[in-house]
Amino acid sequence: MKKIELLAPAGDLEKLKIAIDYGADAVYFGGEMFSLRAGAGNLTAEEIREGVEYAHERGKKAYLTINIYAHNEDIKPLEEYLNRIKGLNLDAFLVSDPGILLLLKEAIPNAEIHLSTQANMTNFKAAEFWHQQGIKRIVLARELTFKEIRELRSNIPDEMEIEAFVQGAMCISYSGRCLLSNFMIERDANRGQCAHPCRWKYSLMEEQRPNEYFPIEEDERGTYILNSRDLCMIDHIPELIDAGIASAKIEGRMKSIFYVATVVSVYRKAIDAYYADPENYSFKEEWLTELKKVSHRQFTTGFYFDRPTNKDQDYQTSAYTRDYSFIGLVKDYDPKTGLALVEQRNKMSIGEEIEIFGPNTKFFTQILEVMLDESGKPVESAPHPQQLLQIQVKQPVAAGFMLRKRK
Known part of the structure; x- marks a missing residue:
């Protein structure tokens, strides 16, 4: 097969x-x-x-x-x-x-x-x-x-x-053969520039037919009909x-x-x-x-x-559901110390519960207990985008593993 x-x-x-x-x-x-x-x-x-x-x-x-x-x-x-x-x-x-x-x-x-x-x-x-x-x-x-x-x-x-x-x-x-983006803001979807107007909020009105309604769910703020x-x-x-x-x-x-x-x-x-x-x-x-x-x-x-x-269809919102944050990408790992070199992608802090996963593995969960900056000094949080940190991990990892946390 x-x-x-x-x-x-x-x-x-x-x-x-x-x-x-x-x-x-x-x-x-x-x-x-x-x-x-x-x-x-x-x-x-x-x-x-x-x-x-x-x-x-x-x-x-x-x-x-x-x-x-x-x-x-x-x-x-x-x-x-x-x-x-x-x-x-x-x-x-x-x-x-x-x-x-x-x-x-x-x-x-x-x-x-x-x-x-x-x-x-x-x-x-x-x-x-x-x-x-x-x-x-x-x-x-x-x-x-x-x-x-x-x-x-x-x-x-x-x-x-x-x-x-x-x-x-x-x-x-x-x-995807759409003219809406081109018509509304002159960005041609068929040439790679779609602005995704289908995700915008709309209200439906037909002024000459006040008693005829399109069967959609809506409230006073409009609806995402597309x-x-x-x-x-x-x-x-x-x-x-x-x-x-x-x-x-x-x-x-x-x-x-x-x-x-x-x-x-x-x-x-x-x-x-x-x-x-x-x-x-x-x-x-x-x-x-x-x-x-x-x-x-x-x-x-x-x-x-x-x-x-x-x-x-989702008539309430075009927003994404984002229950987890991607907080770091493993760049290297030292099995002797159990420290992973991690490139920060979103803020993380000592005491938070994080999940770590990689290719062909199941994720594991741990509390973030040890986090060092590039000079080896302990830090309580990592707020700076793409800063390099050493993080103590409970299980072996490798370059390409990722860290996430529930929001």
Whole structure:
């Protein structure tokens, strides 16, 4: 049985390495241009080279997104960009624009090409068309049910793979093809600059029809009528695999390393548990509890089981739930002294209960009792961003482990 791929977001080089260390089979990221996450750190050509090497040394894959919808002014810079990166040994490119597909095939004839979700891939005849254009993998639109996915899988060539989102933000427009941001503040979502106006607060008014009301929940302050909950499929791993999905994709190139590490780690455990014993596999509630320790909205299964209803929207707020703070990243560890060198990310103080976790491990809890500054002097609290500290830990750790605390 070919194992489903766990595909993780990498908004910058640090996140790329964290995603791989915590169990991703592959990572996807944008370059400095032509990616739909202009606000992410993204990677320079040299960082792409380093990231690809890091992935390949560990038997993992690296995919580059070039999934904007290009305007005329983008064509020449894109040609130049493709010529600069064509020797970087990338495993695949994600595109949505047929013009970019053509340019990519001209610049890198042997490139493996994946169709981005931005292309609104919703039926098997469209898949047949894209297969004829040389597409190896299709990233499905988020608007498909399991029934539709299974039917699509049975009507496309065996060698054509299916990738689908399993975790992260949902868009209220078909596969992200949205004009709202461009219309309201001239930031084009289809060129990587979405301002997420779907998360803003709105009030509905129709002055000529005072007695006709749109059936939404609202109060005197307005309502978030476009605000979807976040997708979460952690308790449906068997269904994802049974539907013929080859790659389970996590959304979140704008998210923190704490988010990437936590979500990748949880899905890694769940997927591995399924393949270890498919007949006796059972969902563990602790996986969902872990996912809720990162910044998130309430969860939904999106379109997978049926069309979303008002229960899949959050009409009260667009704010994230943040019950835990990411407080530190382990940079080194001395087993003789039990001291970990930690880079602070949020304030922590002596006497607080903290949790520490790392790749392929369960978290452990301890009270923060010993904390030293760079000169070895004891300190009571660490309020300064990214200051280096030595912290006594109760169990062995390693570089890349993370510290968190309940707010």
